[in-house]
Amino acid sequence: MNIVVLTPDKEVFQGEIKSVKVPGVGGQFQILRGHAPLVSALDEGEVSIEKTDGQKMTFGINQGFVEVLRNEISLLVTGVAE
Amino acid sequence: MGANLKEVRDRISSVKSTQQITKAMKMVSAAKLRRATDAIVQMRPYANKLNDMLKNILSNIEGGANTTFGQERVVESAAVVVVTSNRGLAGAFNTNVIKSAVATIDQRFSKQRAAGKLTIVCIGKKGYEYFKKRYTDCTIVNDYVEIFSDLSFDNIAQVSQVLMDSFEEREFDAVTVSYSRFKNAGMQFAETHQFLPVEKLETSGGNKHRADYIFEPSEKELLEKLVPSILQTTFQKFLLDTHASEHGARMTAMDKATENAEELIKDMKIVYNKARQEAITKELSEIVGGAAALEG
Numbered sequence: 394m395n396i397v398v399l400t401p402d403k404e405v406f407q408g409e410i411k412s413v414k415v416p417g418v419g420g421q422f423q424i425l426r427g428h429a430p431l432v433s434a435l436d437e438g439e440v441s442i443e444k445t446d447g448q449k450m451t452f453g454i455n456q457g458f459v460e461v462l463r464n465e466i467s468l469l470v471t472g473v474a475e
Numbered sequence: 476m477g478a479n480l481k482e483v484r485d486r487i488s489s490v491k492s493t494q495q496i497t498k499a500m501k502m503v504s505a506a507k508l509r510r511a512t513d514a515i516v517q518m519r520p521y522a523n524k525l526n527d528m529l530k531n532i533l534s535n536i537e538g539g540a541n542t543t544f545g546q547e548r549v550v551e552s553a554a555v556v557v558v559t560s561n562r563g564l565a566g567a568f569n570t571n572v573i574k575s576a577v578a579t580i581d582q583r584f585s586k587q588r589a590a591g592k593l594t595i596v597c598i599g600k601k602g603y604e605y606f607k608k609r610y611t612d613c614t615i616v617n618d619y620v621e622i623f624s625d626l627s628f629d630n631i632a633q634v635s636q637v638l639m640d641s642f643e644e645r646e647f648d649a650v651t652v653s654y655s656r657f658k659n660a661g662m663q664f665a666e667t668h669q670f671l672p673v674e675k676l677e678t679s680g681g682n683k684h685r686a687d688y689i690f691e692p693s694e695k696e697l698l699e700k701l702v703p704s705i706l707q708t709t710f711q712k713f714l715l716d717t718h719a720s721e722h723g724a725r726m727t728a729m730d731k732a733t734e735n736a737e738e739l740i741k742d743m744k745i746v747y748n749k750a751r752q753e754a755i756t757k758e759l760s761e762i763v764g765g766a767a768a769l770e771g
Contacts, residue, residue: 399521401628401711402514418692418700432528433691434700458701460528462688467524471704472629 494736552592559602568724571665576653655720
């Protein structure tokens, strides 16, 4: 499963991952392989990505959107703070 | 003759040093232009993806898509945002943007101006200097004049947020932005774009690639969240474009100036050499004349 994390200023991360946890407006949720197509707005909170090698990456966001389609995740966020 | 020679020599050296300055300014602008265009390129994937999402949602919405920022009202008060540069020496760059803004004020907002309900938001010193003097009957906002020193999204988003808030609170019923669209170093287009209300969002039915998405929250609520983000991105693009245009325009202007200086030096060198030759000829003929007189 591939993810690309974009901010208006630059691309933050792109790569293969196992799972990603995002702060949805209706509550935090996790996206795993084979997730149904989804578009969701995100609230202020923490995004945590687990890469295929088990490494974790977390960062805070102000707000954003996530789109999932055929194991391709696009995460559009503003106010990224590591 | 000797005085004239010296005069021309001095002028040549002065033009030469001016040429060195314009050449240096051209180089600096070229470097800054590269960075400015990089920023535009960096933003593109984000903006494209946002627009994809918008299309995606619109294709799933039945009926009209009405959002807070798409609301058309009777325009009682309006705001005109003018994005110019802080510095001159960029050819007609700032003049063109100001012209476009003035045309918009005359054509669209003359009533609002007469009623004293026109606000001009100046970004960049040049526009501010112009409107401060000539448009004393309008409210001039100069809080964001210095924004070009930091073109990060978070910084610029403040301005667009204020504009959107004012629109929502009915402080402004329409907002336009005059800026310079960047095409390449030689081509920039001064344009005025309607920022608020946003143009009607068309629901495009029959999208072939339509997947069965889960929308979270509902499509309409999502749209309400998405539109402000798109507006912020659009506004960011106005500023980044103007920034790139500024350096493009300056680079072209300075290139022209360097060329002109070269031409000037060439012409003056011809004058100088002619004068020098004349002086030599005169001296020679004096010597020859003197020798002839002695012999005689």
